[in-house]
Amino acid sequence: MSTMPGWTGGQVGARAVCVVAPNPGPMTLDGTNTWVLFASDGRLAVVVDPGPAVDAHLRRVLDVVESRGARVTEAVLTHGHADHSEGARRFAELAGAPVRALDPAYQVGGDGLRDGDVVAAGDLELRVVVTPGHTADSVSLLLPAERALLTGDTVLGRGTTVVAHPDGALGPYLRSLRLLREVVVEKDVRRLLPGHGPVLEEPVRVLDAYLAHRAERLEQVRAALRAGARTPWDVVERVYAEVDPVLWPAAEQSVRAQLDYLETENKPSA
Numbered sequence: 001m002s003t004m005p006g007w008t009g010g011q012v013g014a015r016a017v018c019v020v021a022p023n024p025g026p027m028t029l030d031g032t033n034t035w036v037l038f039a040s041d042g043r044l045a046v047v048v049d050p051g052p053a054v055d056a057h058l059r060r061v062l063d064v065v066e067s068r069g070a071r072v073t074e075a076v077l078t079h080g081h082a083d084h085s086e087g088a089r090r091f092a093e094l095a096g097a098p099v100r101a102l103d104p105a106y107q108v109g110g111d112g113l114r115d116g117d118v119v120a121a122g123d124l125e126l127r128v129v130v131t132p133g134h135t136a137d138s139v140s141l142l143l144p145a146e147r148a149l150l151t152g153d154t155v156l157g158r159g160t161t162v163v164a165h166p167d168g169a170l171g172p173y174l175r176s177l178r179l180l181r182e183v184v185v186e187k188d189v190r191r192l193l194p195g196h197g198p199v200l201e202e203p204v205r206v207l208d209a210y211l212a213h214r215a216e217r218l219e220q221v222r223a224a225l226r227a228g229a230r231t232p233w234d235v236v237e238r239v240y241a242e243v244d245p246v247l248w249p250a251a252e253q254s255v256r257a258q259l260d261y262l263e264t265e266n267k268p269s270a
Contacts, residue, residue: 007157007198009033013146015040015124016193019061021051023083026246029158029196032083034061035150037143039122042068046121047075048141048150049084049195050091050099058091065095073121074110077101078152078195079138081164102130103137113139126150129183133173135164140180147190149183155206157197160213162250163257170254170261174214181207221258232256 007030009018021032034057035048045065051057065072072095077085085106088099098110100119113119115130119141127142134153141150153161154176163173183189184203192200200206217239224238232255240251 006030012193012199013148013191015143015146016148017064018193018199019057019064021057021083022054023052026244027162027250028083029156031196033157033193033195033197035193036061036064037121037124037126038068038070039124040145041122043070044121044124045070045072046119046124046126047072047091047095047097048126049078049152050075050087052083053086053090055090058087058094061091062094071095072097074119075099075108076113076119076126076141077106078140078150078154079103079135080106081135081153084152084195101137102139106137129179131176131180133163133168133170133176134161135167136169136172138168138176140176140183142183142187142189143193144187147188148193149180149187149189149191149203150193150195151180152195154180155192155194155200155210157194157200159197160210163254165253165256165260168253168257170214170257171264173257174211177207177210177214181211217254218258218262221255221262225262232259235259 009020015038017036019034024031032051034051037046074097080103092099092108099108100110101107102113113128117128119126129140131138131140131154163170189203192203220239224235229235232252235255236248236251
């Protein structure tokens, strides 16, 4: 979690353009990243995470598509949080295109998503990697032609993400991070395209740092419990003392997820 300014989006590689939504804040960093991905002939596009219900932003996204003489074949959601999905229904109307999501509640006139699905537009292919943890419905999207991986909020461009308890859970989140690391190595991924903040190079290093950070936080939570913390808020005050207090409510979600994880970890096996 970070609020450092500076990311304004733009062209990334040959096929991707990031349009940053005008919703900056402690949890959204510079704003939500809406990714426009083009087929090599520039005629077809897929939009990932239309973003908040801000008409000017949705029209900016369409302007990027139409300025290249392209049309949107479909939109895809990395998860259902409002800053990524709230504008999806309106975007579907403006673009005349369906919206696909893992959770049927967020689909608009299109098919759902399953692990391993391929979202295609001409020679553009996005491979769906289901990565629960931040939320139960989180997915990442592999873009092989660019050796890139769109991570939604599973990995952010700066700082670390919140495990959004109770919808999210730490056990699945850790497994998702390990899975993404495997995908990065196997597919020789060179860039992570996150749902907030700048593009990340050195994906293996980034994912290793995420996993190390989670292990460190878990040990800090254990230490706080040993020192007498009794409630999630007690743990937040001890473990997240260096974090801006405006972020403590979000940190409490992660702490609740960490406590659930530790409780499950300590249960005797049947």
